Amino acid sequence: MTIKDIAGRCGVSVSTVSRVLNNHPDVSEAVRERVLQVVKELHYVPNNSARDLVKSQADDIGLVVRGVGNPFFTELIRPIERTIVQAGYTLTFHQINTEDDELLAGAGLVRSKKLRGLIFLGGCFDYAPERAALLDVPFVCCSYTNSFGMLRKENYSSVTIDDRQEARRAVEELLRQGHKKIAILLDSVCDRSISQLRYMGYCGALSDAGLALDAGLVEETQTFDMAAAYAGMERLIKRRSDFTAVFAIADAMAVAAMKALHDNGRCVPQDCSVIGIDGIAMSAYSIPTLTTLIQPAEEMGETSVQLLLDMIEGRAQNRHILLPTVLRRGGSVCTLRQEDNR
């Protein structure tokens, strides 16, 4: 029983059967149903069909996810895996903790699984060239780039938003609504990573608006998890009563911050506005709906895979793609009344 038998039985081409078996969208519903019906009747087990047709080499791509539990990453893993499978490859999946070294983890996987390439999700922003040289396959940094490292641009690929610029936009949205006492909830001001870049955007927006940086409004949580964000927001509330808005550098942290404000008797947005960055599914169902900059998760995941495949299959060299976010105005930011700006 081969894929050709299925194709003959269905009266379609072998590549159509392959597309159906790989869940490729470009097949009519009627054809898909007919093919699957025959597959079921004949008890056909596909032998990784797309590969049967076009490849004889190893076809594994590794995905190393650093910082488990980030709900935004979940929304990236989905399109990454789907795009890899549609191209006839399979995905070896590995999660590491924030303190672990993803280059070491990736290099180990490449060697033991003979991977063709790697995608890193949530990695460090400061790879040293000699460390990155551990990898002898192409790799793509998804959702970040080497902002704090010395890696040459032609030696790696990346697909990300412009963290610094987008953070600046988030704070500018608060400034436009009249806020001047704007707090920031972040992992760390000097993590040489996403948190530091977004902090730089926050500082830049304040500076452009002629506002001095107020260190007492900067709350570091040391991690990105919701419990830490909730605790950080409570510390801020206990310490200061004069801020009218909070920029949380990730949606999950923003949702936890809204909860902490609520539990401490402050209404969002009347008593305090909250803005995030990410656009995770859950943020559309918070009460109020979170105002946030939505990252194009589907496009970011798909593009990361496309860049990697272009290199694996010899069509292109390393590239760097910056994607824009889209501001969604929810109900968590309101215009400040003049008398609140003390």
Add this chain to the structure above:
Amino acid sequence: MTIKDIAGRCGVSVSTVSRVLNNHPDVSEAVRERVLQVVKELHYVPNNSARDLVKSQADDIGLVVRGVGNPFFTELIRPIERTIVQAGYTLTFHQINTEDDELLAGAGLVRSKKLRGLIFLGGCFDYAPERAALLDVPFVCCSYTNSFGMLRKENYSSVTIDDRQEARRAVEELLRQGHKKIAILLDSVCDRSISQLRYMGYCGALSDAGLALDAGLVEETQTFDMAAAYAGMERLIKRRSDFTAVFAIADAMAVAAMKALHDNGRCVPQDCSVIGIDGIAMSAYSIPTLTTLIQPAEEMGETSVQLLLDMIEGRAQNRHILLPTVLRRGGSVCTLRQEDNR
């Protein structure tokens, strides 16, 4: 450069180095740091070290996730992957859509990747024996079992909560608070899967309480996603004004239901109580905090891997584990005033 060189240089055993490289928790911080320091100095790239020591066979385990986007699954994938890696195996990861056939997908992966075993997450509850026979490796159904199928218990393994019984408990919690007009928000009453089992629990609890089933309070959403749950809740609100509580069969659906109630001018819990099942991280940060039955996600993931490894490594046959949930009383359920029971 081998793992023995690292061990010699650090003055520890080879298995200690292996544990460090595989992120095994059972190593002191001091030893971990020393080993990683030497690994860095020597630019050592582990060749999947645990495997070097104990295995020469393929060491891949497949995880097939059906129904992408379920946030509860994210909390299961984490311990599954971690436990697999700690045991010296690697994870091949594949997601499929709700309408796809996970047995076919799993059988294809087993053949092409020479997998040692499979874990299915979110699969169907009604495998036919001849379909399951497509798999010639051990497999574990994680978070479900073969309630509606004819599969013999000795031919597969499962780790799950008792969906029917736990749904009954959720409804009983509402009954205890005086509610009698209790709606249910679910995928489908006859999906031969998780939704149908939890519906049976709902019906059983009502029946035991001497309450007739009111078909107008049963709202089917056809999918588990939050947008569908929100829309379903809105239909229910438009159709009926007399229910005082809702049992949503999953936390993500419950959070969306709370949002729909809020957007339609009904306060939770004063105007309508809401209870879920799952205990996803986000449900602790909804406003109000969701009352829910918390599934032991970590234990469920770890146990699934343990059962599979016991079979792969010849220590045990197929087994079935039922795990209990824990009721977390949030703020989304309140005691009904007598006059509200019309």
